[in-house]
Amino acid sequence: MEFVNLIQELNQGRNLAHQLRDHLHPSLSSSSSSPSSNGILLIDQILRSYENALSVLAGGSSGGDEEIPPTIAAVKHRDVSKKRKVMAKWSELVKVPSVSTIGALPDDGFSWRKYGQKDILGSKFPRGYFRCSHRFAQGCSATKQVQRLDNDPSMYEITYRGKHTCNKPLHSNTPKQEQTPQLQQHPMLMPPKQEQEEPLQQQDAPLYLTVSSDNVDDSLRRPFCPPSPLFRSEVEDDQSPFRGSELEGLEFWCIGDGDLVSGPSSFTNISMGDLEEYCSLESFC
DNA sequence: GTGATTTGACCGCT
DNA sequence: AGCGGTCAAATCAC
Numbered sequence: 001m002e003f004v005n006l007i008q009e010l011n012q013g014r015n016l017a018h019q020l021r022d023h024l025h026p027s028l029s030s031s032s033s034s035p036s037s038n039g040i041l042l043i044d045q046i047l048r049s050y051e052n053a054l055s056v057l058a059g060g061s062s063g064g065d066e067e068i069p070p071t072i073a074a075v076k077h078r079d080v081s082k083k084r085k086v087m088a089k090w091s092e093l094v095k096v097p098s099v100s101t102i103g104a105l106p107d108d109g110f111s112w113r114k115y116g117q118k119d120i121l122g123s124k125f126p127r128g129y130f131r132c133s134h135r136f137a138q139g140c141s142a143t144k145q146v147q148r149l150d151n152d153p154s155m156y157e158i159t160y161r162g163k164h165t166c167n168k169p170l171h172s173n174t175p176k177q178e179q180t181p182q183l184q185q186h187p188m189l190m191p192p193k194q195e196q197e198e199p200l201q202q203q204d205a206p207l208y209l210t211v212s213s214d215n216v217d218d219s220l221r222r223p224f225c226p227p228s229p230l231f232r233s234e235v236e237d238d239q240s241p242f243r244g245s246e247l248e249g250l251e252f253w254c255i256g257d258g259d260l261v262s263g264p265s266s267f268t269n270i271s272m273g274d275l276e277e278y279c280s281l282e283s284f285c
Numbered sequence: 286g287t288g289a290t291t292t293g294a295c296c297g298c299t
Numbered sequence: 300a301g302c303g304g305t306c307a308a309a310t311c312a313c
Contacts, residue, residue: 114290116305129304133289145304290311297304 091159093149110164112144124150132166140166 111133120127125148132140141162149155 117291118303121302291309295306
């Protein structure tokens with residue numbers, strides 16, 4: 001049963017989070033709140049979310065329902081609902097490498113046309129809606145949504161839906177103006193007024209992506225997934241403590257119920273070996 | 286002139 | 300009823 005598997009996955013995730021915390025700070029108790037233990041606090045939040053999720057799935061209305069993140073309940077509801085199948089969907093996180101490129105996003109190889117923009121409740125930045133430029137010419141139904149992140153304006157969540165059926169993907173040597181002009185200086189991608197003066201991340205960090213999927217087969221996956229599978233969650237929730245939280249420089253991202261998530265290709269405080277030891281693809285996916 | 290973007294309105298889902 | 304997603308007319312850029 002899927003339900004049993006879900007509980008097993010959550011239990012495994014909880015156990016792995018425990019292991020990760022012990023690995024980072026073996027002597028640190030969960031009640032400690034030293035300024036340097038931010039990562040531990042985040043792990044504690046992760047653990048709390050696992051506990052909440054498990055309590056929900058166990059059918060427990062016993063105490064603490066009000067603490068359950070709403071979207072976890074939503075996910076549960078989604079699982080049992082007779083909701084129609086949605087289009088294949090998966091997400092990426094794109095980090096803008098430097099200040100000079102704020103407002104521009106890397107070419108993803110396809111030509112997109114913007115067809116809408118919406119202010120999203122709870123988000124400082126509007127969400128842009130794009131569809132394949134060849135939608136009408138070739139009936140390509142691929143769309144994507146671009147959402148700038150509240151907690152890290154240098155990053156964007158790009159959600160892709162549908163598979164490209166067009167045969168005209170653009171190549172990287174195509175002039176950018178022809179590729180995604182809407183992303184060059186799109187107002188949505190610029191800092192909001194109140195943040196114009198804020199220093200943005202200066203490092204020319206390698207662009208890194210987080211990929212997750214929903215009803216997506218391997219043929220839909222992007223070809224440039226970084227080789228560092230890290231983490232995954234069933235939760236799709238802006239309020240989730242997982243989302244965008246940092247663990248000693250590592251960003252955890254949980255979008256959709258995908259089974260492939262990638263993280264930064266390099267870390268300063270945690271080696272990939274350490275992470276993969278605890279967060280192997282097989283463990284989380 | 287053509288194609289892309291903007292933006293208010295509309296629609297469907299929860 | 301509120302929200303997210305899409306439509307389409309107006310506007311803009313080349």
